[in-house]
Amino acid sequence: MSYEAVIGLELHAQLRTRSKMFCACSTAFGAAPNTQVCPVCLGHPGVLPVANRQAVELAVRFSCAVGARVNPVSTWARKNYFYPDLPKGYQITQYERPLAAGGALSVTSEGVTREIPLVRLHLEEDAGRSRHPERPGETRTLVDLNRCGVPLLEIVSAPALRTPAEAHACLAEMRLILRYCGVCDGDMEKGSLRCDANVSVRRRGAGELGEKTEVKNLNSLRSVERALAAEIARQSALLAAGGVPETATALWDAARGETRVMRTKEEAPDYRYFPEPDLPPLVLDDAWIAAIRDRLPELPAARRERLMARWGLRSYDAAVLTADPELGAYFERVAERVGDAPAAAGFVTSALVGALRNRGREIADCPVAPEALAPLLERITAGQLSHTLAKQALEAMLETGQPAETILHERGWEQVDDAAAIAAWVAAAIAAHPAEAAAYRAGKTALLGLFVGAALRLSGGRAHPRRLQEAVRRALASRE
Amino acid sequence: MSAVPATIEGFSGARRAGEIRLPQVIGDCLDRIGRLDSEIGAFLHVMDDAARREAEALQARLDRGEEPGPLAGVPIAVKDNISVAGHPTTAGSRILEGFVPIYTATAVARLRAAGAIVIGKTNLDEFAMGSSNEFSAFRPTRNPYDPERVPGGSSGGSAAAVAAGLALGALGTDTGGSVRQPAAFCGLVALKPEYGAVSRYGLLAFGSSLDVIGPMARTASDCALLFNAIAGPDPRDATSRAAGTPIDLASLGGEIAGLRLGVPAAWLAEGVDPEVRAHFEQAGERFRSLGVALVPIELAEPSACLATYAILANAEASSNLARYDGVRYGYRAPRVERLAELYTRTRGGGFGPEVKRRILLGTFVLSAGYYEAYYAKASRVRTRIRAAYDAALTAVDAILAPATPTPAFRLGERLDDPVAMYLSDLFTVMANLTGRPAVAFPVGRTRAGLPVGAQLFGGTGSEDLLLKLVHRFTGGEPLALPERCAQEERP
Numbered sequence: 001m002s003y004e005a006v007i008g009l010e011l012h013a014q015l016r017t018r019s020k021m022f023c024a025c026s027t028a029f030g031a032a033p034n035t036q037v038c039p040v041c042l043g044h045p046g047v048l049p050v051a052n053r054q055a056v057e058l059a060v061r062f063s064c065a066v067g068a069r070v071n072p073v074s075t076w077a078r079k080n081y082f083y084p085d086l087p088k089g090y091q092i093t094q095y096e097r098p099l100a101a102g103g104a105l106s107v108t109s110e111g112v113t114r115e116i117p118l119v120r121l122h123l124e125e126d127a128g129r130s131r132h133p134e135r136p137g138e139t140r141t142l143v144d145l146n147r148c149g150v151p152l153l154e155i156v157s158a159p160a161l162r163t164p165a166e167a168h169a170c171l172a173e174m175r176l177i178l179r180y181c182g183v184c185d186g187d188m189e190k191g192s193l194r195c196d197a198n199v200s201v202r203r204r205g206a207g208e209l210g211e212k213t214e215v216k217n218l219n220s221l222r223s224v225e226r227a228l229a230a231e232i233a234r235q236s237a238l239l240a241a242g243g244v245p246e247t248a249t250a251l252w253d254a255a256r257g258e259t260r261v262m263r264t265k266e267e268a269p270d271y272r273y274f275p276e277p278d279l280p281p282l283v284l285d286d287a288w289i290a291a292i293r294d295r296l297p298e299l300p301a302a303r304r305e306r307l308m309a310r311w312g313l314r315s316y317d318a319a320v321l322t323a324d325p326e327l328g329a330y331f332e333r334v335a336e337r338v339g340d341a342p343a344a345a346g347f348v349t350s351a352l353v354g355a356l357r358n359r360g361r362e363i364a365d366c367p368v369a370p371e372a373l374a375p376l377l378e379r380i381t382a383g384q385l386s387h388t389l390a391k392q393a394l395e396a397m398l399e400t401g402q403p404a405e406t407i408l409h410e411r412g413w414e415q416v417d418d419a420a421a422i423a424a425w426v427a428a429a430i431a432a433h434p435a436e437a438a439a440y441r442a443g444k445t446a447l448l449g450l451f452v453g454a455a456l457r458l459s460g461g462r463a464h465p466r467r468l469q470e471a472v473r474r475a476l477a478s479r480e
Numbered sequence: 481m482s483a484v485p486a487t488i489e490g491f492s493g494a495r496r497a498g499e500i501r502l503p504q505v506i507g508d509c510l511d512r513i514g515r516l517d518s519e520i521g522a523f524l525h526v527m528d529d530a531a532r533r534e535a536e537a538l539q540a541r542l543d544r545g546e547e548p549g550p551l552a553g554v555p556i557a558v559k560d561n562i563s564v565a566g567h568p569t570t571a572g573s574r575i576l577e578g579f580v581p582i583y584t585a586t587a588v589a590r591l592r593a594a595g596a597i598v599i600g601k602t603n604l605d606e607f608a609m610g611s612s613n614e615f616s617a618f619r620p621t622r623n624p625y626d627p628e629r630v631p632g633g634s635s636g637g638s639a640a641a642v643a644a645g646l647a648l649g650a651l652g653t654d655t656g657g658s659v660r661q662p663a664a665f666c667g668l669v670a671l672k673p674e675y676g677a678v679s680r681y682g683l684l685a686f687g688s689s690l691d692v693i694g695p696m697a698r699t700a701s702d703c704a705l706l707f708n709a710i711a712g713p714d715p716r717d718a719t720s721r722a723a724g725t726p727i728d729l730a731s732l733g734g735e736i737a738g739l740r741l742g743v744p745a746a747w748l749a750e751g752v753d754p755e756v757r758a759h760f761e762q763a764g765e766r767f768r769s770l771g772v773a774l775v776p777i778e779l780a781e782p783s784a785c786l787a788t789y790a791i792l793a794n795a796e797a798s799s800n801l802a803r804y805d806g807v808r809y810g811y812r813a814p815r816v817e818r819l820a821e822l823y824t825r826t827r828g829g830g831f832g833p834e835v836k837r838r839i840l841l842g843t844f845v846l847s848a849g850y851y852e853a854y855y856a857k858a859s860r861v862r863t864r865i866r867a868a869y870d871a872a873l874t875a876v877d878a879i880l881a882p883a884t885p886t887p888a889f890r891l892g893e894r895l896d897d898p899v900a901m902y903l904s905d906l907f908t909v910m911a912n913l914t915g916r917p918a919v920a921f922p923v924g925r926t927r928a929g930l931p932v933g934a935q936l937f938g939g940t941g942s943e944d945l946l947l948k949l950v951h952r953f954t955g956g957e958p959l960a961l962p963e964r965c966a967q968e969e970r971p
Contacts, residue, residue, distance in 0.1 A: 043808070045569065045571070045576065045684040046681070046684045046685065047583075048680060048716060048717050049718070050716060050718050082805065084807045087808060088803045089799070089802020090799050143807070270848045272798075272799070278685075278688050278718065278719065280718055
């Protein structure tokens, strides 16, 4: 029996506002517990919420970015439940009329690109954080309300994803768009982007959807993929054994690599949603929405296309440079100054990124400006510098901050194309391998590389590669 | 001992004439509370020291020639479901026993900015849920006109305080009639402003879409003074709105001849006490004598309003009262082991029977499977009631109706009969469903000496019109103080 999965994602993106959704408290991460609170977010008796305009603007920006319809009138609702980290006993969210609906994003996974529709996008406030006893001896649950009231954008995709890899790609693309728009920093470790996944498994080709499990606590891209794989395996095994999965909520346990059912449909809480009487409907002006749409930055899909069209990059390099907007911007400044942009892309994404990573640095604090890197790359393109020496020169540039010219000159790494010098290295290389020379001359021409390599080493990497190769070939031929 | 003037206007005149000094008059007021309130039970908390200090400070400003505002030195009582920083705010509930808020309601801050002195927090039915003040968790309030009777509710403490001359004005709150019904029982003028005209910031929510803070005083002019001080948009309350220009007090004496008042004749069939009915008819005659035309009109059935109100108010209350969970402030059940136990024992022990009844009803009407039949339907009915009401007001300038079916009833009389208690609000809830302004005012006293009140309902922004009608009706005169309190005045 063959099964297939149907997956939908539900994201909670923390909007990059300075203050909370309904009060003026700071949203800064990492403050001491319960220091960023006020009567409003503490749910003191008699306080009232006032919606944060910046949060609305950011949510509208993202909605426009994914082509969703922003509703001119959306409404607030209360979701009622009791929990110590929910001070009011209800969460203010949007229910009947969300901020926006529809839209889609293009997701590429395993070489296939598909449009994944979105169902709805709405604003809500976050709850606080409960820290339950973890170590032996700890008996109390502690509540930190700093996060309580932080603005969230909930994004719900259609159940249109088919594989864990595709879900991973969808989440990654969503995160990238959030970052490009400046809507959310996308930091899953800090919890500013969280993901739940709904997954059901059915017989391949079956029309109807099966009962779904909502998997929670997916706090990294990798967890999404692993948790979905585990849950799909669990449901498939159940189906294969003649069972039927039931609607449930499960928690991903990354340490054990398994999903654990928290509650089933019968145990699902009744949230008693009703319109929030403390907040009038959110009425958005068409012109305001249009102005936000007009100011949208270039989005990832457009940037990938442009990188390929303008600079002739392969899709892989375009994707890598798009995934890190700062790296992409760096590359483009280099590309404007060199003749071979695809080669520059390769150098930037591998040599430069690798060298920075070894130093624990990001592209944002790269000491070598794109303008300074360009001359180095131009030397490679002109055949004046080997790739090996170029990497060494880059290391020295990062270390000293000196320009490429100075380093190449001072360290004697300028390429040698003097025919006599090259001939001397070639002669020495051949002399060192008499047996191989004889074999070559006997027809084993595949040994050419051995002599080239040896001669290059003797030159300290400085010999002009093409001329060296020609010299080796000539030298071995002339002794016949 | 100098007598405290009976009205805010009288007080301010005497103050401007230099006939009274604030420390003295506030001191007298506090002394009077000390003497009378042990019987009446109007106050839950008297701000003795704070009020005396404010009086000293205000008098010093006056002596320097400053003008601290139109309410300078006026002693005002504030219902205890309105937050005043640094003073206990209990909403009449054990669940908030010991709770001291750290912020002040906008309406109170504005009263103070106008120079008023808040002298204490008044008793109420727990979380404003009730019509007699008997559901206060701490003690009942007695009607100054007859201590065997209730003052009405839920702003019964505010009403009793003003009626007994313990304060010159008070803030109450009105979710279904809670300033108007006690005003009727205690012979006061009370304005339920239009929804949103006064910020709710700092009002401990009962039914958020219905709640409004309103002034209670002895005359229409005093209500206008208080309303002017507290009204206006507030950035902390997204449902607040511009309340138009302040009421011009001079205009209250203006002409009302030629105005048309609608009278919902069918309402008088709803079990109205004969004496109340007779006074209501006399009130109509008095308006006619002032040149006002009385026109019979059709309005929504009061019982339909009451049912709609009960569903919506309780639904909102069930959610609004979820925050009282013992986790952060107020009462917390002792010696609990588990979370569920913390909730059930804190809420089970902290809330009184009426509050629990309403939380249960409200939770039910919002529950899956019942939401559509109750909450959603009630919301639609509310929209129709409002539309019918506004339509009726295209033909008339305001609507005249009884304030309550009966005068003040005896303590204990309706305590075991929730429906009889709810019927006290029969004629008042409509104004909360429509959100439009309404005013209750005294039209006479029964043979037994109990005050009888009537109501005027108006269209959007009609607070000034309603108070003008009341002002002309009463000739600007307050109802006489209860004999027992008036005698006490000059020992």
